[in-house]
Amino acid sequence: MTDTEPLPDVEITVRWIITGRVQGVSFRYFTQRAARALELAGWVKNLADGSVEALVTGPRRRVEELRRELEKGPRLARVDGVAEEVLDPGVAGIRGGDFEIRF
Numbered sequence: 001m002t003d004t005e006p007l008p009d010v011e012i013t014v015r016w017i018i019t020g021r022v023q024g025v026s027f028r029y030f031t032q033r034a035a036r037a038l039e040l041a042g043w044v045k046n047l048a049d050g051s052v053e054a055l056v057t058g059p060r061r062r063v064e065e066l067r068r069e070l071e072k073g074p075r076l077a078r079v080d081g082v083a084e085e086v087l088d089p090g091v092a093g094i095r096g097g098d099f100e101i102r103f
Contacts, residue, residue, distance in 0.1 A: 012089075013055070013057040013089040014063060015084070016053070016082050018052045018053075018073075019082075020081065025075075029074075031052070032099050034066055040058035041057050041094050041097045042056040057094050
């Protein structure tokens with residue numbers, strides 16, 4: 001591979017914890033729509049502490065694009081932070097290619 005060849009877009013799996021005003025503002029639905037548009041798999045759910053958790057798998061560039069969208073959030077949200085943990089895809093337990101909202 002030369003310096004001018006692009007890096008391969010490898011599959012990655014990440015777990016995000018999104019903090020701020022992210023519940024009661026359609027954040028999970030926003031996340032699902034954006035993830036499905038990017039053809040990513042995974043899920044999103046509210047946590048008891050007021051944050052939102054998302055587990056996402058797909059090509060690195062599309063996962064990074066989703067993170068940029070989540071950092072903005074829907075119109076009524078205020079995102080204070082997105083903590084990220086990179087996971088082993090086999091451990092993540094994501095099956096199929098859909099992105100769901102968990103309750």
